[in-house]
Amino acid sequence: MFDQVAMKSARTDSVAVLIAGDRPVYRASLRSLLDGVDALEVIDDVDMGPDTVSTIHRLCPDVVILHVAPSSAATVEMITSIAEHCPDTAVLIVSIAHDRETFLAAMRAGVRGYLSRGAPPENLVLAIRIVQSGGLVFDSSTSEWVTEHLAQPARVVKPFPELTDRERDVLELVADGLGTAAIAHQLGLSIKTVRNYLSRIFAKLRLVDRAEAAVRARQAGLGH
Structure with a gap:
């Protein structure tokens, strides 16, 4: 199950999706799943490497699915970079959340959602539509962290920590x-x-x- 926050009505036109991850087999299976969904178009699937960010910057899809660990500092940097260069692109992480603080850092960097890798296909498709339309979606395993963050904004020097x-x-x-x-x-x-x-x-x-x-x-x- 997952929780959704601030959901808006989804667009009716095709949603451009890019998949990025370091496991080709999983990327291929995910692409195969999404290719069969109406109004979703997988425009690319890429390995995690030095050219990943530049590819995302060039294509600026509606949704980027990152099959990575949100506890990675490199993941946080990537999310920040996507938000800077492609402000209309929503980032959805599909992986396992390991560390509360770094997960919340990824959220503040601009991630729109998180699902566990084992989430049912229908949940993933719905999550893509929700984040693309401006909503937030998080797996129940991280919902307590998200609720805590929304209820008690992080203590930082800069105003509006949710902004890049x-x-x-x-x-x-x-x-x-x-x-x-x-x-x-x-x-x-x-x-x-x-x-x-x-x-x-x-x-x-x-x-x-x-x-x-x-x-x-x-x-x-x-x-x-």
């Missing part, structure tokens, strides 16, 4: 009163990318609009 560094940069410029085009120019990003970051910020912080975002940011000490 780049998302925090964007929010700070919103607090300064900059518009989308000005933010894009200052950070060297496209306007579309800035809009994607804003959407992620609004979703993570449950904000309604830019005005509320600016107020919350200034209350937290962001802006000049």
Whole structure:
């Protein structure tokens, strides 16, 4: 069984999925499973290696399935990198959670969900649709950690620990009163990318609009 948080209605168009993991047999079996599901398209399955992140950055699929251990520092770095370069891509881990603190670090880095490797196929398909539509999904074995994290935000120096560094940069410029085009120019990003970051910020912080975002940011000490 798994728990879902903040589920939104799923899109009706095809969901592009990329599978990454270090076990070819499991990747092949997962691809075979998903290839038979309507409105899901596996656009690639890749081994874990030096080119994995660059491939994900190039394709920016709707969902990345990582068959890895979330307790790996390298996994946390990968999730952070995906969130930075592909803000619309949801990351779903399929593996075994070994370490509470590092698992929560992966969550803060931007992972949208976790399922155990032995999860039923229907749970995996549903989880893909949920994370792609903006929701969170976690296996019952980690649900206590997730509940604890949501109830008691981690004690960190930086405000809004659920945001990535780049998302925090964007929010700070919103607090300064900059518009989308000005933010894009200052950070060297496209306007579309800035809009994607804003959407992620609004979703993570449950904000309604830019005005509320600016107020919350200034209350937290962001802006000049």
